[in-house]
Amino acid sequence: MIYNVMLFFHILGTVVMFVAVGITLTAMIAMLHAKKTEALRDWSSLAVKMDGLLPFSVILILLPALYLVFTTWGWGVAWINISLAALVVMSFMGPAINLRRLKIILTAANAETKSVPSSSLLETVRDRTLWNSVIIMTMLAIAILFLMTVKLALVGSLIVFGIAIILGLIVTNMVLKSALTSNSSSAIANQP
Numbered sequence: 001m002i003y004n005v006m007l008f009f010h011i012l013g014t015v016v017m018f019v020a021v022g023i024t025l026t027a028m029i030a031m032l033h034a035k036k037t038e039a040l041r042d043w044s045s046l047a048v049k050m051d052g053l054l055p056f057s058v059i060l061i062l063l064p065a066l067y068l069v070f071t072t073w074g075w076g077v078a079w080i081n082i083s084l085a086a087l088v089v090m091s092f093m094g095p096a097i098n099l100r101r102l103k104i105i106l107t108a109a110n111a112e113t114k115s116v117p118s119s120s121l122l123e124t125v126r127d128r129t130l131w132n133s134v135i136i137m138t139m140l141a142i143a144i145l146f147l148m149t150v151k152l153a154l155v156g157s158l159i160v161f162g163i164a165i166i167l168g169l170i171v172t173n174m175v176l177k178s179a180l181t182s183n184s185s186s187a188i189a190n191q192p
Helices: 002-032 037-073 078-111 119-125 128-150 154-189
Strands: none
Touching: 002 037, 002 119, 002 128, 002 154, 037 078, 037 119, 078 119, 078 128, 078 154, 128 154
16 A cells, blocks of 8 residues: 555656646747747746746655665666666756756846847847756656656666657757747848
8 A cells, every 4th residue: 555655656746747847848948939028037937936846846756766666676676776866866957957047047037128038138048058958857757757667677778868868959959949040030020
């Protein structure tokens, strides 16, 4: 019975994490395409709130996971060790990289006096470090979910994480390139 309850909280934490990540990414993409400062301000505020929810989800994931490892699985399972290590690293990366940069964007958006976002504000939104971090962390979370299902050995687990990181970098490039192309097209269309 306790195993099932812990597994429930572990899965609930995963659901909370993916909801928070999904809303954060949606808000960040909306920030990239925001035509009005007010919209950018609203989306950045939402992104900050959702990214702040991630530590709660990590607790919901990690505490039951430790119980499951100690009582059932043990520490000799590669996918568990790698997944837990990745989750711990991500729990530090989130506040140190993502939340800090999202708050900088929100502060800049709140300070913006024009109704149309300035080029410096848009450049802050396109912070490559932020985008790489958020998207790679999303891909790593998907990789962990995959490993929880497939339960690969050490080499397979490392390959999955390598693929997740590479996909994160590729997706970041695609998203930022698309935003630059979209913003350039809008700027040309709005010229007299």
